[in-house]
Structure formats: C-alpha cells, structure tokens
Amino acid sequence: MSVPTITLNDGTTIPQLGFGTWQVSNDEAEKAVSSALQAGYRHIDTAAIYGNEEGVGRAIASSGISRDELFVTTKLWNDAHEPENARKAIETSLEKLGLDHVDLYLIHWPAPVKYGDAYIKAWNALQEFKSEGLTRSIGVSNFQPEHLDHLEGETPVVDQVEIHPTFNQAELRTELAKRSIAPEAWSPLGQSKDLQDATITKIADELGVTPAQAIIRWHLQIGNIVIPKSVTPARIEQNLASANVELTDAQVQAINGVDAGNRLGGHPDLSLIHI
DSSP, X not given: OOOOEEEOTTSOEEESBOEEOTTOOHHHHHHHXXXXXXXXXXXXXXXXXXXXHHHHXXXXXXHOOOGGGOEEEXXXXXXXXXXXXXXXXXXXHHHHHTOSOEEEEEEOOOOHHHHTTHHHHHHHHHHHXXXXXXXXXXXXXXXXXXXXXXXXXXXXXXEEEEOBTTBOOHHHHHHHHHTTOEEEEEXXXXXXXXXXXXXXXXHHHHHTSOHHHHHHHHHXXXXXXXXXXXXXXXXXXXXXXXXXXXOOHHHHHHHHTTOOOOOOSOXXXXXXXXX
C-alpha cells in the first residue's frame, strides 16, 4: 500500500497519513503502534503529555523496521517552554522513545494566557535542537496566525491543529499555505462525531468504504497531514487503506460543505486540553 508523502518547507519528506496516540496508555500504545507498524504505517505521532512515549519506543524497538524508514513526532508541553526546561524535555522524550533523534518536534500549545510569550523562547530553543541533530524538523501545534507572527528564524514546517469535516479551518489552512506551513489534523474524525454526518455516510456508501475512510481520504485530497488513532487492529488497517480510496471533486466539495464551525477542543489562546 502506497501512502502519499508531502515535502515540508525544509525539504524533509513526511508520510501524509500517520498514526496518532492521544489518549492511549503506555501499554496500549505499545500494542497499537506495533499493530500500526505491522499494517504499514511509518509515521507515528506522540507527545510528552500523552504519557506513552515509552510504549511507543518499545513498539519501534521491537518492530525490526530500520530507523530511517520511520517518521516519529513528539511534542514539548506547555510548562517546559523556558529553554533549559525545553532541553530537559526533549532529552527525556528521546530517552523514553529510545531514539537519538525525532523527525519532528512540535511546541504543543502556545498557551499565552498562562505562560505569556514563553513559546517564543521555546521556538528559539527548538531551532537549537534542530542544529544539534536532536530533531530533523521543527514545527508547532495549535498556533494561530498571531502566534506565528511572533516567531523568528526558521518557519515551522507544520501546524498541527484541530481539523475535521465539521470544523475544516479553511481560513487557517489558507493562511498556513501562504506561509508554506503544512496543516496537520488532530481529531481528524471529529472524535468520531463526524462519522454520523449524512453527507459523509452517503459518500461512503457510494464508494463502498467506511465513513472514517471517506473522511481520511478527504483530508489527504485537500492537502492535510492526518493522524487518525485507533487501538483496534482491524480499524488501524482500515484507516491506512484510506490511501487507496479516491473521492471525486464533487465529493470533496460536498464534504467541504458540512463545515459548521464545530470546534471540539478549546481555543488555542485559552485551552490546556492535552491533544
């Protein structure tokens, strides 16, 4: 099965369809990531705050897959934005993952209400980590344009944000495109709520696929990097098979049309949700 790739603004190539691990425990993560790698995923997304980096690392270590075939993302939590704390955080993440580098390191949230402009210091620290080889690429998560405006030096390669059919973030995606920042979707299925949408179920029936497969394929065709999560082996395989689905332009536009501004997570300025 061929998973499409995207070339990021620093020249790094990322598999467009990855495997998410939010709300998955350490032990579950080991099993789920093992299943994902066996199914053919090569892009794994985790975060310090998820508490499962050790499980993800064990799955990677036992997979027998060459490190250079894998793309591993983890994230810096809000309370570690100060440079010395950020360094401890990435070193701890690498130790838990059992890796000498990650492929992508993200600032998880800007969190300006609680931590002010510390995310700017964190961005400077991430650039140092990249120059030292601790991460191949650097990016952000849950950043709005006003947060991006304050960053100096390198441009983030991705902004991982909430995107799903009923909250498609068209305006933000347009802004990110202007900045050559790739959009990456968390909660890509709307925490399963979008699976019941009548337009999506109709399109899935037309194609003979699941609603989840139709949504994941929509993400791929509009240019999002997408990281669906499951701990069920059959569903893990089904989600990956979305790479083989093809929506018509009319079907893509129909899914675009279900947008309802249905934000499920908190606003980036205010929220401390752990996604």
